[in-house]
Amino acid sequence: DTAVSQTPKYLVTQMGNDKSIKCEQNLGHDTMYWYKQDSKKFLKIMFSYNNKELIINETVPNRFSPKSPDKAHLNLHINSLELGDSAVYFCASSQATGGTQPQHFGDGTRLSIL
Amino acid sequence: GESVGLHLPTLSVQEGDNSIINCAYSNSASDYFIWYKQESGKGPQFIIDIRSNMDKRQGQRVTVLLNKTVKHLSLQIAATQPGDSAVYFCAENMGYGQNFVFGPGTRLSVLP
Numbered sequence: 001d002t003a004v005s006q007t008p009k010y011l012v013t014q015m016g017n018d019k020s021i022k023c024e025q026n027l028g029h030d031t032m033y034w035y036k037q038d039s040k041k042f043l044k045i046m047f048s049y050n051n052k053e054l055i056i057n058e059t060v061p062n063r064f065s066p067k068s069p070d071k072a073h074l075n076l077h078i079n080s081l082e083l084g085d086s087a088v089y090f091c092a093s094s095q096a097t098g099g100t101q102p103q104h105f106g107d108g109t110r111l112s113i114l
Numbered sequence: 115g116e117s118v119g120l121h122l123p124t125l126s127v128q129e130g131d132n133s134i135i136n137c138a139y140s141n142s143a144s145d146y147f148i149w150y151k152q153e154s155g156k157g158p159q160f161i162i163d164i165r166s167n168m169d170k171r172q173g174q175r176v177t178v179l180l181n182k183t184v185k186h187l188s189l190q191i192a193a194t195q196p197g198d199s200a201v202y203f204c205a206e207n208m209g210y211g212q213n214f215v216f217g218p219g220t221r222l223s224v225l226p
Contacts, residue, residue: 004157041122041201043158043216056213090157102148103214105157 003027006091006106013081014114021076021109023091031055032074033103034066035090043090049074078111086113122201124221133191137204137217142185144206148214149178149189152201161189161202191222199224 004025013019025032033056034046048056052068063079074091088110092103127133139147145166150158164171164178164187171178177190187204204217 041152041219043203043219045213048213058213092157100146100209102160102163104160105150107155107157 004091004093004104004106006089006109008109009107010110010112012112012114015081015083017081018077018079019081019111020078021089021091021111023074023076023106025072025091025093025104027093027095027104029093029095029104030071031094031096032068032071033092033094034074034076035092035105037088037090037108039087047074047076081111081113083113086111122219122221124223126223126225127194128225129194129196131194133189133194133198133222135189135191135202135220135222137187137189137220139185139187139204139206139217140215141206141208142182143208144215145209146207147178147180147187148205148207149176149187150203150205150216151198152203152219154200158203194222194224196224196226198222 006023031050033048035043036046037043046058046060047066049068051071065077068074088108090108091106094103095101148163149161151161152158162173162176162178164180169180175192179188201219201221203219205214207214
């Protein structure tokens with residue numbers, strides 16, 4: 001009965017490769033997010049989608065492309081991976097678009113670039 | 115005690131004592147605040163929230179205090195237990211459609 005689930009949990013790959021991370025939520029929420037957490041535990045939003053539409057796109061390189069096939073899924077595709085992309089990526093969802101409801105987070109995908 | 119430096123700030127408390135974790139938020143227009151707990155290998159987990167029209171809110175063993183004058187938020191944990199050991203984040207939001215901005219986090223370490 002996991003609320004927000006991400007796959008894979010660990011991703012180890014080489015520089016230059018393309019990889020995807022999948023996220024699904026079964027809470028019936030309208031809004032989903034991707035966050036990046038660096039080695040110092042700093043959490044920064046990357047994207048948010050409301051009902052499959054992009055709302056927030058922070059200054060993220062265009063090598064990162066989110067895709068939302070329906071409001072329960074928000075996947076993250078990363079092209080030409082770089083060493084600096086190593087981090088933990090968290091998917092989250094909320095009932096409403098920011099500012100009014102808490103977000104529910106998945107357990108993260110730890111991405112390591114060799 | 116609390117240490118702040120290049121590493122994640124750490125607060126060490128004795129089991130059974132009360133803990134107070136502090137957060138200075140950045141924007142005076144922020145009107146919604148959340149405290150999250152992040153255990154090792156897990157995502158942030160909602161603890162308690164507060165809106166700007168309140169200055170105190172209580173949950174089970176936790177209390178959040180909001181001081182808008184000095185843009186300060188605190189989380190008080192009563193009778194701290196080993197299971198409370200985690201990194202705690204505050205997050206602020208300026209309203210509908212806006213990002214949540216997370217604080218840098220504080221590691222709470224509960225000593226036996």
